[in-house]
Amino acid sequence: MLHQSKGNGEEFINEVASICRTSHVNVVTLLGFCLEGHKKVLIYEFMPNGSLDNFIFKKEPKNTPLLCWEKLYQISIGIARGLEYLHRGCNIRILHFDIKPHNILLDESFCPKISDFGLAKLCPRKESHISMSETRGTIGYIAPEVFNRHFGRVSHKSDVYSFGMMLIEMVGMKENNKIAETSQASEKYFPDWIYKRLEQGTQEGPGDEELSMEENDVVKKMTVVGLWCIQPIPDDRPTMSKVVEMLEGTMNSLEVPPRPVLSSPIRLVIESSTVSSMVESSSIVI
Template sequence: NTLGWKKLFDIVLGVAQGIDYLHQGCDMQILHFDIKPHNILLDENFNPKVSDFGLAKLYSVDDNIVSLTAARGTIGYIAPELVYKNLGGISYKADVYSFGMLVLEMVGRRKNLNAFANHTSQIYFPSWIYDRLDQGEDMELGDISDDEKVMIRKMIITAFWCIQLLPSDRPSMNKVLKMLESNVELLEMPPKPFHQLPLETSTDIHSCENSN
């Protein structure tokens, strides 16, 4: 059965709380580096839990920038700075990016990249939904109430901030929580953040997912 929007919003909020705890709630900073749908487990009450720490790394809480010998993550969720070194240093903002891509897939109830979409404009869902939201057009998410529209708008705008190209433009997970819990009218639409990794990089990233 399809989850209702309120339940979906609660799951997004719970995942954000979980990642924020990893980043700030322990003696060491835990960077997951593989936030994606398969690594979010739900209990019988649909409470989410971040799982699979196979690619995770521990760092001092004082480390704003961390070092990695190779990119790690999953295509579609991996932060661009893990591949393109000129975008800025690697930090907890990599998990923020992955969270944003996860949220957009949850809202769209589909993969962000769909080569078999009915229209060319819909192939890359984040770009399509950004344009619809920015222009005040119907997001084609079915019959939804006004309260549900508010929750959806919060999730989408927050996710767009999370997937900004430059890590410095993304919020912390603590700020993400505040955005999700704030008045939607106070949320500013971010610049259109989109960029797609060249296809030739995909093999490299997959090959190093499990190399560290």
Template sequence: MSIDIIEKFLRNQEMLLPMRLSFTDIIAITGHFREKLGQGGFGSVFKGTLLSSQHAAVKMLENSKFNGEDFINEVSTIGSIHHVNIVRLIGFCSEGSKRALVYEFMPNGSLDKYIFSTKETGHRPFSWDKLNDIALGIARGIDYLHRGCDMQILHFDIKPHNILLDQNFIPKVSDFGLARLYPKDYSLVSISAARGTIGYIAPELISRNFGVISYKSDVYSFGMLLMEMAGGRRNVDPKMEDASQVYYPSWIYDRLAENEGLEIDNRHIEIEIHDVEQKLCKVGLWCIQMRASNRPSMERVVEMLEGDADGLQMPPRPFLSSPPLSSLRLSSMNSISGELSIISEQEDLLDQDGCCTNV
């Protein structure tokens, strides 16, 4: 995409927030890029301080993978959004090939460093009630993207790394580089290639046999995120000693079904599952139904999370809730990644301590 097209777009944005900054401004805000917060596939993130003494996270877009279209996506979507559960874009810079995005600073980093710490530490960093509050905040943010703006915004990359936490651990959806805007009355959308992250990408984004692409694709990704929040682990963990626990959605589905009195493999064993864990898992399992038409809307998801587990029906078993172990190998997943426009998690920023590192 040419610089002229980007400049034309930016001139139309000048009367709107966020503010346009010069590269000299960026140098001043970051103190000559003194404090680096992280490094990722799209460039580096630095801590900065605005004239108001407010801290900010400055993402320098150094990598060609973050092209002009991605830059416009980020500014045009998040730049016009004001919601407690959406990270705020304060400003941007575009001078020739130099581009930067300036966000509010998120001192508690991203959600993944908390929910995946359970296995190493042996205890959960959040109470069940707090975990439910975080899940509800994320759901409200996504619901706002789908229904609360003039145009419907589809994120296409919902995952723990893209959920940032402020000083009070209020969650904020971030990273709109893959987002697309559509009229609200569009029931299906058209994109040229699959987009998202392996492990969270909706099946219809890979094969239209699973249904049309729509806002339900974000619902699927949120469901996979929700399962990991509930389990305190990644959904696929080949290192699990018990093979039945390698794929968490399948294992927890069987446990929930047993507690509902359903027979699984001719056995009936009840185990104790916390009420909030039950609720998060049931909602997550509804969200990851293979066919998009069987998933709830985010509006309905918010209602489900606001209620209690007793009022939730047991969902049908997701079609791929028990994949063969061979299908879980990264090699099989990598075989399709070359053909699809999928962002690998290895391209995410590596250092997330005390920063807004993936905004």
């Protein structure tokens, strides 16, 4: 049920129009909707495992199972395929503009499905850039160019950035849980952990979790792909087709992206009450 909607039901109509154009295993299916006065209801297929954020941030640790690295890896590939479909597989390109763990639903087999198209924009596939009158998205996942045109023009690469931020959160899920239990959040966590692990080639995961060789490769791959996706300049980011290729390929074929230079840090805000971490590109040293 939508309790708040911009304009005269603009987000609601936009979501119905966008989702009705899709048909993909990694995009949630809209079964129906109701629009009666101020009452707005969307009826989706039932997702028994809820949304991805429940497993990354574990709001109820005792009742939420811990996902293994292979499962997280398969979830990341599924989300990437869903985004690739929205960008290239539809007869009209759909830019989501609100990719985050809260908007990724999981079915009984933990197959991920992209949901919540209230902020989506439709554009012809031949058009690579779009114009926007206002910032769209969630703080922490918004690409730099969406709120500052100095970085470049808004395009499908903005979704790539959001996906990258989410991918890094998935890699750091266990550390997120530990941080959430403390009184103070560590703003240095992401840059310190990511580059320290990549430099040392360690086989320890977040929270000093011992990893097998296969799990270590999965963590490294997701990390490196995430770093490519959050490059500040849109042209430096891969397309979602390339992201799928990188995730499904071998770690040996991936290179760590060059050090980005930013004048201000990019903050990753988890909840309104908890700032889990910050990606501060200006402090990154490879």
